[in-house]
Amino acid sequence: MxxxxxxxxxxxxxxxxxxxxxxxxxxxxxxxxxxxxxxxxxxxxxxxxxxxxxxxxxxxxxxxxxxxxxxxxxxxxxxxxxxxxxxxxxxxxxxxxxxxxxxxxxxxxxxxxxxxxxxxxxxxxxxxNEQKIIRIGDMVIDQNRFIVSLKDKEVSLAKKEFELLSLLAGKPGRVFLRNEILSMVWGTEVIVGDRTIDVHIRKIRQKLGIDCIKTIKGVGYKFEW
Amino acid sequence: MxxxxxxxxxxxxxxxxxxxxxxxxxxxxxxxxxxxxxxxxxxxxxxxxxxxxxxxxxxxxxxxxxxxxxxxxxxxxxxxxxxxxxxxxxxxxxxxxxxxxxxxxxxxxxxxxxxxxxxxxxxxxxxxNEQKIIRIGDMVIDQNRFIVSLKDKEVSLAKKEFELLSLLAGKPGRVFLRNEILSMVWGTEVIVGDRTIDVHIRKIRQKLGIDCIKTIKGVGYKFEW
DNA sequence: GGTTAACTTAACAATTTGGTAATCCCGGAT
DNA sequence: ATCCGGGATTACCAAATTGTTAAGTTAACC
Known part of the structure; x- marks a missing residue:
């Protein structure tokens, strides 16, 4: 068990x-x-x-x-x-x-x-931590089944992309600093370069096809429907 | 309280x-x-x-x-x-x-x-649920979302502008000396010229479109609704 | 093992932001 | 009227930050 x-x-x-x-x-x-x-x-x-x-x-x-x-x-x-x-x-x-x-x-x-x-x-x-399903606008993030869907159309994200989106969409509107994102998605042990976040953000934006992740220059990112 | x-x-x-x-x-x-x-x-x-x-x-x-x-x-x-x-x-x-x-x-x-x-x-x-929100008159400064809004209309400020406005609006009416502003927004390490503050103040005034930052000649600036 | 997908990094482009300097203004003092 | 000491304004450049792409590295899965 x-x-x-x-x-x-x-x-x-x-x-x-x-x-x-x-x-x-x-x-x-x-x-x-x-x-x-x-x-x-x-x-x-x-x-x-x-x-x-x-x-x-x-x-x-x-x-x-x-x-x-x-x-x-x-x-x-x-x-x-x-x-x-x-x-x-x-x-x-x-x-x-x-x-x-x-x-x-x-x-x-x-x-x-x-x-x-x-x-x-x-x-x-x-x-x-059990907020298994996040719904915002047309988007549904199901953390149990690892699925993101937009207007009933399923979008397939990789693990890190999924975690990153879940983090941001979990508190819509709130700005996450880059190091907050790092420590929550990657943990404090792992050290990854700064561009890594950007690249994942880009992939998410690309796959979703809509612009719901805003950049706050010099600060971080936030989700906004 | x-x-x-x-x-x-x-x-x-x-x-x-x-x-x-x-x-x-x-x-x-x-x-x-x-x-x-x-x-x-x-x-x-x-x-x-x-x-x-x-x-x-x-x-x-x-x-x-x-x-x-x-x-x-x-x-x-x-x-x-x-x-x-x-x-x-x-x-x-x-x-x-x-x-x-x-x-x-x-x-x-x-x-x-x-x-x-x-x-x-x-x-x-x-x-x-801790919210860092400053409200004065029609203005709302939300430090979690990094948003300033005036009568429900959102104003987008750059980082330094936002920090500067937050500082002044955090204690409305109080006059901040140029030194104080420098050390609080820029830190004590960085050295920047005096005109820099003016320029940022100007940008804020311009973006807000209203005159809520008063100049105290020879002293500093203060926020006043 | 080989193949594939995911993750990370590196390099460069694009953009935004921040800072400076030159100039203009506006009172108050001369 | 003129001068002068701030500050306001403006335009411009440098620095910082992010976006984008492609290529290298791991890890996962037949």
Whole structure:
């Protein structure tokens, strides 16, 4: 079975790591474990989990520190982060949430509740990316079937073209800076030349045959019907 | 000050309604209160709050029932819902979250923590809706779309012109010294001649067709509708 | 493996934008 | 009236940015 989502779980207590990790896997999640803060940070960058669970008291870096660091990176600005801890005082709780975490859960915690909360978080965050069908004017972009159609006439786009169009058409009118486009379509790892975007834009314009992508010189591109 | 967001808060205990409502307002939220489940549901439909807090044990309809009902409606499929309750058993907790709520908080709860959790939820859901729009008289400067419009007629400005106008119109009436303009629009690195500003101002005036940028001789420029 | 499509890059053309300088204007001061 | 210190205007050129095309590189699929 396809895993529902990839979860990184960081705790320095092996017992907890085992028990909760096991239960998460039983729930259908793919689990990556880390024993300390530094490792949690490094493994996150490598594996790009869909959700991150951080214990606070860990060697090398606390969960809060890791959370702050991750939130600096564009790739992790929206990743749901759960702080899991034995500390239950008000100050820690607030500090945890203010560091950009989405949930703060005090141990001991029933595994069922933990999983339920994780489901709730993923339900919300995956819903956002789940806008599977975009409709604007005569255009329909179906992200499930990978099809773009104009007045019921199907247009076939390549993968990158499709992703680029989906990004722009996903928020019509809004201008996307070139580096936003790069990081969203190509990711931050890959480095591609500047002309690459133009060329893809050109192909899209050509294939669509209509002028719905506007250039804002010196800034970026935007979709406009 | 414009309220940060509209929150509907439903609880049948007047004391709690008062205390938490007061604190939410102090935090800058607009608060709508309901005394029972039915009212919570009806008022939600009328006011379209950005976030809904529901007590479970309420007359007419429990918080869970309201949550389920709201989630049926397309308008409330994405609205963050917090279940607030005195029940702290595992089953209720899970049932609450499974009904589509985003958070389940057990009373008693520190007001600060409650607000911190609400902030965290709104932070996530409102992130995309931040609009950088300047409106003055008939003019609208939309920094997301990179558009300036006058009486619904769109005016197209180049990047520097747009930045310059945004700067001036951002604080109408305030005089910007030539130095200030230089450092804010051009940065401190770049060195450009003094006439450059004039020329850009001229282009803006020309394109807008109206005289909303005043010259203060020997000082600088200011925007005035 | 060979073929095809997709992706990226490079090179050049086309366009737009930004900056400068020369000149013109408009008060206020001489 | 004339001069003078800004600023306004204009035209022009350089720089920056994007469009276009073609050719090289990968990756995917028989």
């Amino acid at each position: 396809e895993p529902k989502a990839k979860i990184l779980f960081a705790d320095d207590e092996p017992d907890i790591l085992d028990i909760i990790g096991f239960n998460l896997e039983k729930e259908g999640y793919e689990v990556i474990t880390a024993n300390n803060g530094q490792q949690a940070f490094d493994l996150s960058k490598i594996h790009r989990p869909d959700l991150i669970i951080l214990d606070i008291m860990m060697p090398y870096k606390t969960g809060i520190e890791v959370c702050n660091l991750l939130r600096q990176l564009p790739d992790f600005r929206d990743t749901p982060i759960v702080i899991l801890t034995a500390l239950n005082d008000e100050t820690s709780h607030i500090k945890g949430l203010d560091s950009g975490a989405d949930d703060y859960i005090s141990k001991p915690i029933s595994t069922k509740i933990l999983i339920s909360r994780i489901n709730a978080l993923l339900r919300r965050t995956q819903k956002d | 414009e309220p940060k967001a509209k929150i509907l808060f439903a609880d049948d205990e007047p004391d709690i309604l008062d205390i938490i409502g007061f604190n939410l307002e102090k935090e800058g939220y607009e608060v709508i209160t309901a005394n029972n489940g039915q009212q919570a549901f009806d008022l939600s439909k009328i006011h379209r709050p950005d976030l809904i807090i529901l007590d479970i044990m309420m007359p007419y309809k429990t918080g869970i029932e309201v949550c389920n009902l709201l989630r049926q409606l397309p308008d409330f499929r994405d609205t963050p819902i917090v279940i607030l309750t005195a029940l702290n058993d595992e089953t209720s907790h899970i049932k609450g979250l499974d009904s589509g709520a985003d958070d389940y908080i057990s009373k008693p709860i520190s007001t600060k923590i409650l607000i911190s959790r609400i902030n965290a939820l709104l932070r996530r859901t409102q992130k995309d």
